[in-house]
Amino acid sequence: MTDMTEMSGRPVISATGLFTPEDSISNEELVASFNEYVRRYNQQHSDSIEAGEITALTESSVEFIEKASGIKARHVMAKQPVLDPDIMSPRWPQRSNDELSILAEIGVKAARQALERAGRKAEDVDAVLCAASNMERPYPAMAIEIQQALGIDGFGFDMNVACSSATFGIQTAADYIRAGNAKSVLVVSPEITSGHLNWRDRDSHFIFGDVATAVLVEDAALAPAEHWDILGTKLKTVFSNNIRNNFGFLNRAYPEEAEGADKLFVQEGRKVFKEVVPMVAQMIVEEAERLKIDPQSLRRLWLHQANAGMNRLIAHRVLGHEASEDESPTVLDSYGNTSSAGSIIAFHLHRADLQAEDTGLICSFGAGYSAGTVFVRKAG
Ligand code: COA
Secondary structure, three states: OOOHHHOOOOEEEEEEEEEOOOOEEEHHHHHHHHHHHHHHHHHHOHHHHHOOOOOOOOOOOHHHHHHHHOOOEEEOOOHHHHHOOOOOOOOOOOOOOOOOOHHHHHHHHHHHHHHHHHOOOHHHOOEEEEEOOOOOOOOOOHHHHHHHHHOOOOEEEEEOOHHHHHHHHHHHHHHHHHHOOOOEEEEEEEEOHHHOOOOOOOOOOOOEOOEEEEEEEEEHHHOOOOOEEEEEEEEEEOOOOOEEOOOEOOEOOOOOOHHHHHHOOEEOHHHHHHHHHHHHHHHHHHHHHHOOOOHHHOOEEEEOOOOHHHHHHHHHHHHOOOOOOOOOOOOHHHHOEOHHHHHHHHHHHOOOOOOOOOEEEEEEEEOOOEEEEEEEEEOO
16 A cells, blocks of 8 residues: 555546447437337227327437437447337346346446556555446445455445536545545446336437446556646536436336336436536536636537537537537447446547647536536646
8 A cells, every 4th residue: 555645635537448338229220129119019009099098109210319319329238128129128147146247347347447558456446436327236335346346455335426427426536535535546437327218218218328437536646647637626416307217125116117117217308408508518617717727728528428419509608619529529429328427438539639738628417417527637
C-alpha cells in the first residue's frame, strides 16, 4: 500500500475501459420482430379487437426510430430471445452462486482493460464502485463480487443513480482522493439495460443497448503520464416520475403480465426531453462559470447518449453554435442508450486525438431526474 502522505489529493482519470457485446440488433431486425409480435397479437385477439374491447396494436417503424432518437442499432447480451416474438426479453442459463454473475463478468472485462491501459495491477486499487442503473440482485453488492474477481484488497459498494450513475461514481471516487481516503478507485458501469426494457412497448422498444464501462480515478501523484485532470465535478437531482421502473422485492409482478409493464422501464419521452434539456444546459454553463472556464472554449462534449436531438440542443446552448460531430461525438447510433455508460463510451472512443491542455466535459443526465458534470483537461 502506498504511503498516503505522498499523495496530492488531486483526482485524475488515469484510464477507461469498454466491453461491447458481440451481438448487435439493427433497427430493421428489431422492427421486423416487433411487427411480427403485433401481427400475432392482433390475430390472436381479433374477436376482442372487433368487439371494441381492446385496442389493436400498431406497428413500429425504422424511419420513426432513427428520426426520433438517432439510434440505428444496439448491442445486446442475448440477441435471439430478444428478437423471438414469443419471448422478447433477454435469457441466459441460470448461473450458480459459485459462478461469476453475468453483470460482474462484463464489469470485470471493462475494468481489466482500464487497469491494463493505466499499467496498474489490481492490488494497487483501493476501492470499486459499481455504478449502474440495474443491479443483478440486491446483495451481496455487485461491486464486491467485481472486487473479488479482480483481486482487489479494499472495499466496494453499489450505487444506482440511473443514467447518471457513472458521473456520480466519478465524483464519489474523486472525493475519496480529495479526502485522502483512497488513491485509486475503479468506477465500473455494467449496463445490461435489455433486462429492464419492455421490448413489447412501441414507444420505447428501440431505446436501450447493453455494454460495460470502467473509469479509473486516481491521485495525480501516481497517475500514468497520459491522464486527464478532473477540474471539477457537480451533481444535481430533482425528483420526477417521468422516467420510472417499479421493479423491486416489495413490488414484483412478472414483466410478461400486462399489469407488470411498470416493473420495466417506462417514460414520458416528450416531457423528459423538454424538462431535462434546459436543466442540464444551465447546470453546465453555471459549473463552467464557477470553474472559470468559458463554455464556448470547450474542445469536446462527451454527452449522455439518450437522444441525438437532446444532445444537439444541449451542445448548442453550451457552445453557442451547432456542434459538429468532432465537438460532440455520437455513439448512440451504434450503441443505443446505454444508460450511465453512454458518456463514458463517448469519452473512451473519442479522446485520443485531443491535445495536451484541451478541456472537455463528460456529462450525464436521466432518471431521478439526475445530472452530473465532470470537467476534464488532458494532462500536458
Ligand atoms: N414507430 C413508429 N411510430 C411511433 C413509434 C414507433 N416505434 N413510437 C411512437 N410513434 C409515434 C407516436 O404514436 C406518435 O404518433 P402521433 O403523432 O400520430 O400521436 C409519434 O410517433 C410521436 O411520438 P412521441 O412519443 O411523441 O415521439 P418523440 O418524438 O417524443 O420521440 C423519444 C420519442 C422517446 C425518442 C423521445 O421523446 C426521447 O428520446 N425523449 C427523451 C428520452 C430520454 O432521454 N430518456 C431518458 C432515458 S434514460
